[in-house]
Amino acid sequence: MQEKEILQNLREKFSELYGDGDVALYFAPGRVNLIGEHTDYNGGHVFPCALTLGTYAAVRKRTDDKIRMASLNMNDAAVEEMTLGDYTNKAEGSWTNYPRGVIWAMSEKNFTIPTGFEVLYYGNIPAGSGLSSSASLEVLTALFIKDQYGFDAVEQLDLAFLGQTAESDFVGMKCGIMDQFASAMGKENAAMFLETDTMKFDYLPLKLDAAKIVITNSMVKHELASSEYNTRRSECESAVQDLQAKYDIKTLGELSPEQFEEGKDLIADETKRKRAKHAVYENDRTIRAVEALKQNDIATFGKLMNESHVSLRDDYAVSCPEIDDLTSWAWEIDGVVGSRITGGGFGGCTVSIIKEAAVDTYKETAEKKYQEKYGKKPEFYVVDPGAGAHRISQ
Numbered sequence: 001m002q003e004k005e006i007l008q009n010l011r012e013k014f015s016e017l018y019g020d021g022d023v024a025l026y027f028a029p030g031r032v033n034l035i036g037e038h039t040d041y042n043g044g045h046v047f048p049c050a051l052t053l054g055t056y057a058a059v060r061k062r063t064d065d066k067i068r069m070a071s072l073n074m075n076d077a078a079v080e081e082m083t084l085g086d087y088t089n090k091a092e093g094s095w096t097n098y099p100r101g102v103i104w105a106m107s108e109k110n111f112t113i114p115t116g117f118e119v120l121y122y123g124n125i126p127a128g129s130g131l132s133s134s135a136s137l138e139v140l141t142a143l144f145i146k147d148q149y150g151f152d153a154v155e156q157l158d159l160a161f162l163g164q165t166a167e168s169d170f171v172g173m174k175c176g177i178m179d180q181f182a183s184a185m186g187k188e189n190a191a192m193f194l195e196t197d198t199m200k201f202d203y204l205p206l207k208l209d210a211a212k213i214v215i216t217n218s219m220v221k222h223e224l225a226s227s228e229y230n231t232r233r234s235e236c237e238s239a240v241q242d243l244q245a246k247y248d249i250k251t252l253g254e255l256s257p258e259q260f261e262e263g264k265d266l267i268a269d270e271t272k273r274k275r276a277k278h279a280v281y282e283n284d285r286t287i288r289a290v291e292a293l294k295q296n297d298i299a300t301f302g303k304l305m306n307e308s309h310v311s312l313r314d315d316y317a318v319s320c321p322e323i324d325d326l327t328s329w330a331w332e333i334d335g336v337v338g339s340r341i342t343g344g345g346f347g348g349c350t351v352s353i354i355k356e357a358a359v360d361t362y363k364e365t366a367e368k369k370y371q372e373k374y375g376k377k378p379e380f381y382v383v384d385p386g387a388g389a390h391r392i393s394q
């Protein structure tokens with residue numbers, strides 16, 4: 001569906017649910033991470049871009065204390081109602097915990113909403129597939145609250161921090177800053193090179209030399225992700241503690257591969273050593289990949305993407321057989337520059353850079369092999385980097 005149709009549909013459904021009247025419309029994108037996976041909560045570098053797919057919201061402020069939320073993607077758009085007094089209660093297993101978390105995170109910073117609102121969401125990004133529908137939902141919510149209630153002190157980058165706080169401290173997924181950062185700060189035709197410990201970042205025009213970014217959805221939902229993600233995070237923290245016997249560091253992102261090799265035997269546990277190895281080497285790969293891209297050396301960029309996948313598969317152990325097959329099949333095709341798992345892992349999507357002339361061959365091959373082996377079809381999205389969260393003028 002084109003944006004125009006999406007917005008028209010959203011307005012109509014909004015009126016059916018909440019009655020006629022003015023509405024304000026907003027959008028926040030999902031993201032795809034090109035390289036730098038599981039480095040953001042390790043103080044390392046990431047290189048994502050925002051997508052043109054994401055989550056939309058139609059919103060209207062209320063004058064009383066009722067908050068009403070519905071999503072066209074959830075439970076036939078059933079409306080969940082809460083009052084200002086109880087929005088911070090978690091609703092077990094409900095998607096509304098993401099927006100509830102954002103309202104909570106904002107109130108913790110003294111951006112407390114004085115009245116309620118009604119909102120209808122719609123996402124055209126697959127949820128639970130590693131493209132960060134959750135971050136788009138959070139950043140979107142922070143944006144419309146800022147805008148509707150006139151919280152002018154909340155800056156665009158703050159939307160990312162508020163979203164991360166909501167997901168990490170309210171929903172309980174101890175995520176880094178990358179997803180929300182990309183959703184808030186995205187820019188058309190550019191990827192973002194972010195150093196997560198300092199939050200310094202650069203926009204890099206994506207000149208891919210007649211190649212496309214192709215996302216392949218394995219259709220495997222990453223259900224394990226939350227608990228395993230939090231485990232990886234604590235394994236890395238524990239490795240840092242061991243390494244502190246030799247190095248004055250707070251995060252793995254501060255170590256070069258050489259330093260890691262010199263100190264790695266201090267990490268007693270073999271599993272933790274492997275996790276730490278990934279974090280250190282992936283950070284280094286990300287820096288080198290961006291350097292290669294600046295030199296228009298797409299081939300090196302692709303090679304580093306492939307190495308990233310191997311490391312995520314073997315050392316960080318966040319892949320799955322379906323994704324490993326999709327990447328291996330991609331690597332065999334002429335014109336595939338690089339291919340790797342993207343997002344938190346345990347299912348979800350691969351991201352590949354593929355020469356335009358080879359995109360169709362890639363899709364046909366991947367679909368045929370996947371169907372034969374797993375009895376289902378992958379979905380493909382050929383994407384361009386899109387803009388960050390914004391209000392839609394009407």
Ligand code: ADP
Nearest residue numbers: 071073095122123127128129130131132133134
């Ligand atoms: P990802 O962020 O990779 O898409 P997550 O598991 O982190 O996957 O987040 C997916 C969850 O976010 C969904 O299960 C749902 O609770 C929530 N969500 C995402 N998009 C929407 C939407 N459009 N409407 C309602 N809830 C959504």
Ligand code: MG
Nearest residue numbers: 132133134135
């Ligand atoms: Mg998510």
